[in-house]
Amino acid sequence: KQEVTQIPAALSVPEGENLVLNCSFTDSAIYNLQWFRQDPGKGLTSLLLIQSSQREQTSGRLNASLDKSSGRSTLYIAASQPGDSATYLCAVRREDDKIIFGKGTRLHILP
Amino acid sequence: NAGVTQTPKFQVLKTGQSMTLQCAQDMNHEYMSWYRQDPGMGLRLIHYSVGAGITDQGEVPNGYNVSRSTTEDFPLRLLSAAPSQTSVYFCASSKTGWNGYTFGSGTRLTVV
Numbered sequence: 001k002q003e004v005t006q007i008p009a010a011l012s013v014p015e016g017e018n019l020v021l022n023c024s025f026t027d028s029a030i031y032n033l034q035w036f037r038q039d040p041g042k043g044l045t046s047l048l049l050i051q052s053s054q055r056e057q058t059s060g061r062l063n064a065s066l067d068k069s070s071g072r073s074t075l076y077i078a079a080s081q082p083g084d085s086a087t088y089l090c091a092v093r094r095e096d097d098k099i100i101f102g103k104g105t106r107l108h109i110l111p
Numbered sequence: 112n113a114g115v116t117q118t119p120k121f122q123v124l125k126t127g128q129s130m131t132l133q134c135a136q137d138m139n140h141e142y143m144s145w146y147r148q149d150p151g152m153g154l155r156l157i158h159y160s161v162g163a164g165i166t167d168q169g170e171v172p173n174g175y176n177v178s179r180s181t182t183e184d185f186p187l188r189l190l191s192a193a194p195s196q197t198s199v200y201f202c203a204s205s206k207t208g209w210n211g212y213t214f215g216s217g218t219r220l221t222v223v
Contacts, residue, residue, distance in 0.1 A: 046213070091212065101146075
């Protein structure tokens with residue numbers, strides 16, 4: 001059974017700092033891993049998609065890495081801003097097309 | 112393109128009532144799924160479909176029915192609503208396999 005774990009559950013950092021969010025998964029038979037952002041009371045916005053054959057993807061201040069063999073992904077946010085405050089979710093797509101989510105990391109950027 | 116459209120956005124039901132949550136996408140995505148999101152539980156898969164006429168159960172299917180008669184639509188039916196079904200429901204779609212996921216904006220359901 002695929003399990004996806006995100007640590008920490010919550011994180012507060014001062015504005016301007018670089019930070020790393022972690023995601024681990026138990027079954028390496030995946031198509032891809034996707035990072036999402038969710039603002040309170042809102043839907044999910046896709047941030048980055050990494051295919052199982054890729055090591056990393058970048059978009060602006062965001063960089064996601066994937067180590068499939070060890071079952072780990074990280075989301076790196078550079079020069080954090082108060083607008084980055086949100087819950088960040090990772091999801092893995094299994095080879096049977098089921099997509100399993102972690103419970104998320106609640107990020108708070110302190111002005 | 113409208114993306115993934117969910118209706119209604121909010122709904123209050125009485126225990127025992129039935130209703131259908133609608134989900135439609137205009138991106139010709141084969142894969143569609145329904146999730147519920149509860150505090151502390153994350154997103155849990157209810158039902159999913161890999162194409163018209165094909166559906167399968169996820170982690171928490173009890174109390175819900177689905178059907179997929181067209182590629183575009185994937186409605187979720189609550190047969191007899193219970194307070195435990197109070198949640199936020201999200202529909203999502205994608206091309207199968209190597210593609211990312213697009214989410215609808217959600218339906219907030221309260222069962223009293």
